[in-house]
Amino acid sequence: MNDRQIRGSVINGYLKYVEKTWGKDGYEDCCQKTRINDIKIRDGQQYNHDMLLAIIHWISDTHGAARVRQAGKHTVQNLGLLAYIVRFANMDTMLNKAKNLYADAYSFGEVNTTPTERGAEVTMKDVSQIPEDCIGWEGAFEGMLELTHSKGRVLKTKCQLKGDSHCEYDITWK
Ligand SMILES: [Zn+2]
Known part of the structure; x- marks a missing residue:
């Protein structure tokens, strides 16, 4: 599965939703459980898609699948590029x-x-x-x-x- 790459902006979108919804504690718990801990995720860089799957699993296991839907929604609404396009x-x-x-x-x-x-x-x-x-x-x-x-x-x-x-x-x- 190592060939599946994803932009950091998507991972950051999900992480932002986690922090917004469950605060610093939730964010830290998520980073710890998913082992994203000390990695600085950069929007334009490529990362292994498994990292995003781990975050999605954390959200689903801890707070239910309905929250994944909201995380997807939040992420698409806060992607810089998309928000720019959508204005027009x-x-x-x-x-x-x-x-x-x-x-x-x-x-x-x-x-x-x-x-x-x-x-x-x-x-x-x-x-x-x-x-x-x-x-x-x-x-x-x-x-x-x-x-x-x-x-x-x-x-x-x-x-x-x-x-x-x-x-x-x-x-x-x-
Ligand atoms: Zn499907």
């Missing part, structure tokens, strides 16, 4: 960029979006490794809806971890 964008524009934004932050997997009558369908192949990953993505898409002031919902329609060829999310806001 609506949901369509942002999802058009999703494929490239994903590829910039993740060294593995593939994201594709297809417009539908009421929004868009997002497919993610070889992205999620644990069910909590998918929950985090659901939250991330909800975060995008909020960022663009779109009223809508995210529905998970397929899951690679359950035998489908990829994970699929149906996002509607039209």
